[in-house]
Amino acid sequence: MGKSKKELSKKIVLPLLSTMLLSSSLVACSNSEKTSKESGKSESNNTISIMTTAYSPEPPGEDSPVFKELEKFMETDIKVNWVLNSSYSDKLNITLASGELPDIMMIPSKIPSFISAVEDGAFWELGPYLKDYPNLSQANEITLNNSSIGGKIYGIYRSRPLGRNGITFRKDWLENVGLKTPKTIDDFYNVLKAFTENDPDGNGKDDTYGMVVSKYTGPWDIMQTWFGAPNKWGEDADGNLQPDFMTEEYLNALKFFKKLYDEGLINEDFAVMDPLKWGDPLLNGQAGVIVDVVDRAHRAEEDMIAANPNLKEPIDVIGAVEGPTGLHNLPTSGYSGMLAIPKSSVKTEEELKKVLAFIDKLSEAEAQTLAYNGLEGRHYELKDGNLVELTENDEALINEFTDLNQFQTGIPENRFIQAEQTPLLEKEEIVKTENEEIVVPNPAEALVSEVYAQKGQQLDNIINDAKIKFIVGQIDEAGFKDAIELWRSTGGDDYIDEINQLYKEVN
Amino acid sequence: MSEKQTTTITKLQRLKRDRWLYLLLVPGILYFLIFKYAPMWGIVIAFQDYSPFKGVFGSEWVGFENFIDFFQNPDFFRLLRNTFILAVLDLVFFFPAPIILSLLLNELRINSYKRTVQTFIYVPHFMSWVIIASITYIFFTTSGGVMNEIVSYFYGKEINFLSSPEWFRPLIMGQIIWKETGWGTVIFLAALASVDQEQYEAAIVDGAGRFRRLWHVTLPAVRSTIVVLLILRLGNFLDTGFQQIFLMSNSLNRSVADVFDTYVYFVGITQGAYSYSTAVGLFKSVVGIILVLGANKLAKKLGQEGIF
Numbered sequence: 001m002g003k004s005k006k007e008l009s010k011k012i013v014l015p016l017l018s019t020m021l022l023s024s025s026l027v028a029c030s031n032s033e034k035t036s037k038e039s040g041k042s043e044s045n046n047t048i049s050i051m052t053t054a055y056s057p058e059p060p061g062e063d064s065p066v067f068k069e070l071e072k073f074m075e076t077d078i079k080v081n082w083v084l085n086s087s088y089s090d091k092l093n094i095t096l097a098s099g100e101l102p103d104i105m106m107i108p109s110k111i112p113s114f115i116s117a118v119e120d121g122a123f124w125e126l127g128p129y130l131k132d133y134p135n136l137s138q139a140n141e142i143t144l145n146n147s148s149i150g151g152k153i154y155g156i157y158r159s160r161p162l163g164r165n166g167i168t169f170r171k172d173w174l175e176n177v178g179l180k181t182p183k184t185i186d187d188f189y190n191v192l193k194a195f196t197e198n199d200p201d202g203n204g205k206d207d208t209y210g211m212v213v214s215k216y217t218g219p220w221d222i223m224q225t226w227f228g229a230p231n232k233w234g235e236d237a238d239g240n241l242q243p244d245f246m247t248e249e250y251l252n253a254l255k256f257f258k259k260l261y262d263e264g265l266i267n268e269d270f271a272v273m274d275p276l277k278w279g280d281p282l283l284n285g286q287a288g289v290i291v292d293v294v295d296r297a298h299r300a301e302e303d304m305i306a307a308n309p310n311l312k313e314p315i316d317v318i319g320a321v322e323g324p325t326g327l328h329n330l331p332t333s334g335y336s337g338m339l340a341i342p343k344s345s346v347k348t349e350e351e352l353k354k355v356l357a358f359i360d361k362l363s364e365a366e367a368q369t370l371a372y373n374g375l376e377g378r379h380y381e382l383k384d385g386n387l388v389e390l391t392e393n394d395e396a397l398i399n400e401f402t403d404l405n406q407f408q409t410g411i412p413e414n415r416f417i418q419a420e421q422t423p424l425l426e427k428e429e430i431v432k433t434e435n436e437e438i439v440v441p442n443p444a445e446a447l448v449s450e451v452y453a454q455k456g457q458q459l460d461n462i463i464n465d466a467k468i469k470f471i472v473g474q475i476d477e478a479g480f481k482d483a484i485e486l487w488r489s490t491g492g493d494d495y496i497d498e499i500n501q502l503y504k505e506v507n
Numbered sequence: 508m509s510e511k512q513t514t515t516i517t518k519l520q521r522l523k524r525d526r527w528l529y530l531l532l533v534p535g536i537l538y539f540l541i542f543k544y545a546p547m548w549g550i551v552i553a554f555q556d557y558s559p560f561k562g563v564f565g566s567e568w569v570g571f572e573n574f575i576d577f578f579q580n581p582d583f584f585r586l587l588r589n590t591f592i593l594a595v596l597d598l599v600f601f602f603p604a605p606i607i608l609s610l611l612l613n614e615l616r617i618n619s620y621k622r623t624v625q626t627f628i629y630v631p632h633f634m635s636w637v638i639i640a641s642i643t644y645i646f647f648t649t650s651g652g653v654m655n656e657i658v659s660y661f662y663g664k665e666i667n668f669l670s671s672p673e674w675f676r677p678l679i680m681g682q683i684i685w686k687e688t689g690w691g692t693v694i695f696l697a698a699l700a701s702v703d704q705e706q707y708e709a710a711i712v713d714g715a716g717r718f719r720r721l722w723h724v725t726l727p728a729v730r731s732t733i734v735v736l737l738i739l740r741l742g743n744f745l746d747t748g749f750q751q752i753f754l755m756s757n758s759l760n761r762s763v764a765d766v767f768d769t770y771v772y773f774v775g776i777t778q779g780a781y782s783y784s785t786a787v788g789l790f791k792s793v794v795g796i797i798l799v800l801g802a803n804k805l806a807k808k809l810g811q812e813g814i815f
Contacts, residue, residue, distance in 0.1 A: 093776045099559045113779035120560040215757060269649045272669040272757050344560070454780065457773050458582075461761065468758035472670070490581065 047077040048358055049345070051095065052106035052406040053337075054082035058395075059403040065378065066401040070370045076358060082403065086276075096122075101342035103355055106407065107155050108337045110147075112453040118154050124341045124352055127153040132353075133360040138412035143334035146445045151506070155338030156359055159410035162334045163319070163435020165222045166294035166428075171316035173200035173208075173288045181318060185226055185256070188321045192265040195288035210265035212287035214278035217464055219291040220471075221330055224253035228325035231442040233499065241444060241500050243492075245463050246484065249325075254480070257471045271468050283307070293332075294319070294428045301424055315424060319431045320438060331439030339407060362408055365415035371404040372416035380417070387417045447502040451495040459495065462487045553786040566782075573786035582770065590766040593747045596676060601683050602740060605691030606733060610721065612692060613699045625696070628689025639682055640754035644669065647678070670759035679755060698732040699725065734811045741798040745791040767791055 059082040060067045071078050081102060083091045093113045095101065101122075107114050117123060127148075130136045136156065147157040167182075169191070174181065177194040192210025194200065200208055213219050225231060229249040233241045244250050260266050267273065267281065279296070281287035283303050290296060297317035305311050320329040339359055346352050361367060373380050373387070379397060381388050391397045419425070452459070466483030469475045475483070488496075522529065553573055555566040577583060608628070615621040631639075647654045647668040655665045668674045702725060710720045749768040756764035767787055775784025803813040 090776065093779070096779070097559050097776075097781060099562075111777070113777065116558070116779040117560065120558045122560040267650060268667075269669070271759050272644065272648070274644070454778065457777050465758040465761055472759065474759060 046075065047079060048104065048355060049079040049081065049102035050104040050106070050407050051081040051083065051092075051102045052104075053085040053088045053108070054403045054406065055085050056399055056402050057084065058399045060400055064400040066370055066374050066404065069375060070367060070404065073364075073366050073370065074358060074361060080407070099344060101345050103341065103345050104359070104407065105340050105342060106158075106337050107340050110149065110448065112456055114340070115149060115448055115453045118149055122342055122344065123154045124343055124346065125152050125154060126156060126341065126356070129353070129356055130156075133356060135360045135363040135411055136356065136409075140334065140412075146333040147335050147338050148446050149448045150502070151446060155340035156409050156411070157335030157338045158408065160332055160334060160336045161432045162331045163329065163432045163439055164293045164295070164332045165291075165330050165435070166297075166317050166319045166431050167321070168282070168290045168292065168294070168297040168300060168315060168317050170195070170200070170282075170288040170314055172311070172314045174316070176200045176202055181316065182321050184322045189256075189260075189265075192260065192289060193263070196263075196265050200288060201285055207286065209267060209281075209287055211260070211289040211291065212278060212281040213266050213270040213291075214273040214275045215271060216275040216278065217467070220253075220257060220467065222291050223257070224250055225328045225330045225440050226320055226323040227253040227256070228323055228328060229253055231330055231440040233442055233444040235443070241503050242496065243463075245467075251477070251480075252324075254467065254470055258473065261471050262473070271472060279303075294431050297428055298422065298424045313424070317424070317427055317431055319435045327438045328440050329435050329438050331435070331441060333442075333445060339409065359407075359409060363411055363415070368405075368408060368410075368414065368416040371401065371408050372414075374401040382417070386420045389419070444499050444503060447499055447506070449495055449498045449502070451491050451498050455491040455495075458490060459487055459492055462490060550785065550789055552782050553789050555782050557782040557785075559781070569782075573783050574790065576783065577786055577790065582765070585762070586765055586767055586770055589763055590745050590747055590768075592763075593676065593679065593752075593766060594744050596680055597683065597747075598740070600680050601687070602737065604684050604688040606695055606729075608688055609692040609695035609699060610725065612696065613725065614717070614721075625689075625692070628692070630689070631686045632690035634686065636748075636750040636754055639686055640751070643678065643682060643755070667759075669755075670757060672760045672763045675755065675760040675763050679751065682751060682755075694732065694736065695729060698729045702728040731812050734806050735814055738799055738802045738806060738814050741802045742795045744798050745794050 059080075062068075067078070079102075088108060089111065092105075092107070093111075095105075096113050096117050130139060130153070139157070140159070142162075143157055143159065144153060145151070147153070147155060167188075173195055174191065177191075177198045177200050179191055179194055180187075182188040182191050195208055195210040197206075199206070211219075224244070227249045229247055229252075230244045232244055234244060234247060236242045261268075267287065278292075279290065279300065282290050282300055284307075290300070294317050297315050301313070301315040304314055320327055341352060341355055346355055362371075374391070374397075376382070379389070379391050379401060381390060421429075449456075462483055466475065466480050470477075470480050484492075516524075549563075552563060552566070554568060554570060555563070556569050557563070557566045612621060612624065615624070644652075646652050649655050649665045649667055649669075654668065659665045666674070668678060706724045706728075707720055710724055715723065745767055747766045747768055749772060752764055752766055753769050753772065756769065767790075771784040771787050774780045774787070799814075803815065806813045
């Protein structure tokens with residue numbers, strides 16, 4: 001009797017246990033889901049959830065003293081969903097598709113999936129509310145227009161300088177090869193040639209080249225404006241908009257790029273080079289020039305001096321070089337991403353106003369200082385009014401506040417404590433200001449095309465691929481014309497018609 | 508008496524007798540219902556103009572429009588060709604690789620050596636495609652890549668492996684074979700281990716050499732395993748995998764690198780055309796199921812065991 005009971009209990013207990021375990025884990029799952037959903041809502045208490053980018057693999061957690069201080073100042077329980085910048089657009093698109101959205105969502109640009117979400121009414125239109133807030137009401141009109149969708153604001157831009165692009169180059173190499181700072185495209189070409197052939201680092205080896213380019217097409221886009229090509233869209237003789245790649249100037253620029261490639265003045269593997277490795281050849285003395293945002297100059301210089309303290313001011317920066325039609329440069333759109341507010345998580349106008357007040361308050365000097373500088377006495381101190389950083393290569397300390405600026409708008413201005421200006425930093429500021437005089441605006445920046453939202457990726461791929469193929473010599477001029485024809489038949493013609501129609505409505 | 512009892516036992520009684528076994532089955536069934544079958548009804552969005560913010564019930568029905576759009580798309584034949592070529596190459600070059608490797612391993616005499624080799628060849632399977640793509644880049648790049656150093660030594664000039672369309676497919680095949688061949692031997696080695704040793708002994712007595720034994724004893728013993736795995740593989744015929752292709756494609760080789768999986772990503776995820784890309788995915792699955800059913804029938808006709 002006793003034995004059979006024992007056996008029976010054995011028989012029962014095991015399966016029972018396993019089912020219990022399973023069901024309890026299921027319950028646990030649904031529980032945690034519930035709590036996370038609740039914390040996503042803002043009305044329950046003073047909680048605001050944010051999804052934004054992180055550049056550091058370890059962005060500040062809730063135990064960071066700076067984060068706590070920021071929450072105290074904002075009088076809000078802040079929940080940040082950090083997503084690494086490199087995978088942000090994927091994560092964003094998946095989150096958009098899921099429909100489970102945070103209160104504030106950083107949108108990196110007017111990507112098609114965001115536009116279609118806006119068309120489905122998923123986001124609040126913020127334009128009419130901005131005037132009610134002391135900081136947001138001072139937003140820059142041009143940048144607002146650039147970040148708008150057909151003139152309507154669905155996200156508050158994160159401000160960036162308009163004239164941010166430039167040429168960063170090795171100043172010491174330039175002296176070694178006996179050349180002056182380039183003024184024209186020809187000068188620029190000569191510099192690249194000398195950097196490749198005249199042993200600029202003086203080590204007696206043929207181990208340098210002119211300019212490093214990566215898979216990222218930014219540098220080509222910047223350089224083609226030097227030749228007078230428009231920024232994405234330009235007016236033709238009849239005043240209609242046409243895409244930049246249909247212009248003569250664009251083709252001239254392409255031929256120049258091909259010459260650089262053929263003569264080995266740029267890295268041969270650029271078409272497959274990971275943009276993350278883009279800066280390496282400059283830092284380790286293989287390449288002498290990089291065309292990118294001007295801030296790259298001081299970042300490169302700091303890294304190079306850290307690696308080799310013997311170097312003295314190795315880097316210089318300029319905005320652009322003169323082409324056949326004068327000085328031109330590519331502007332940024334004046335913003336880098338925007339903070340959008342989904343209707344599914346922020347349900348009422350009252351809640352919306354609370355979230356907007358939150359974003360507005362983030363621009364106060366206290367909040368900005370926390371986000372950019374950290375805590376006084378821990379991360380920085382002030383000596384005679386100058387900023388002294390205390391974080392000197394201490395990753396753990398830096399990680400307590402780095403990336404907190406990823407939900408800062410900087411509207412109307414930067415109010416955090418600025419570092420003391422080195423000569424190079426001062427020069428960067430000058431270049432940025434000078435750039436604003438010569439930048440080529442994109443007349444269609446604010447226009448939102450239906451065709452582009454549907455086929456933009458394919459259309460862009462056709463032209464970008466053809467451009468790269470032309471540079472490396474896989475196709476010739478006729479081949480490039482074929483690519484344009486393909487672009488037109490894939491929907492490009494509809495795109496042109498639509499943009500022109502929208503353009504006429506606005507102007 | 509007792510024998511008669513067991514033969515007349517009813518289904519219900521059997522169910523009662525084995526109730527605990529059946530209870531153990533419940534978690535498995537639940538798993539498939541919840542995680543495999545329930546999400547499947549999401550396929551309906553292939554027949555809608557789906558918007559995540561309106562939901563499945565709020566979105567408009569469009570019938571087969573997404574499919575028609577897809578088949579009429581100028582991209583369709585290019586995608587089909589690229590996907591098909593990669594799939595065929597996969598069957599021809601990758602599928603036999605683990606079989607050959609496990610046959611070779613099976614011939615090894617020293618057991619400790621055999622096990623060590625087995626363990627080592629599993630390792631690449633656990634690396635992510637990102638790592639493998641980086642390794643490939645480092646090896647094959649024209650700026651100081653080891654492969655290109657060797658090539659230029661013998662051939663006189665470097666070859667742009669990473670950016671020429673003609674090298675894309677060999678690279679992809681090479682990567683798959685390098686990564687997965689060792690892991691693929693697991694099943695075959697298990698099948699080989701179950702071969703009756705007496706048959707070998709009998710074959711030796713009959714005077715069969717090594718190759719004869721391999722041909723007449725070993726291969727027939729694993730034939731059914733090979734057929735089953737081949738049929739299962741056909742179910743995923745058009746799956747080229749997204750990550751690997753995506754990581755290896757660039758502006759210069761896109762003409763051969765665009766496949767259904769990357770297309771679904773670009774159109775579905777980056778452009779928000781969820782319905783359209785679901786239709787593409789469904790098309791792939793339908794092709795897969797047709798191939799599986801066809802191959803299964805064929806296998807049975809040829810006197811092999813199918814999978815059902």
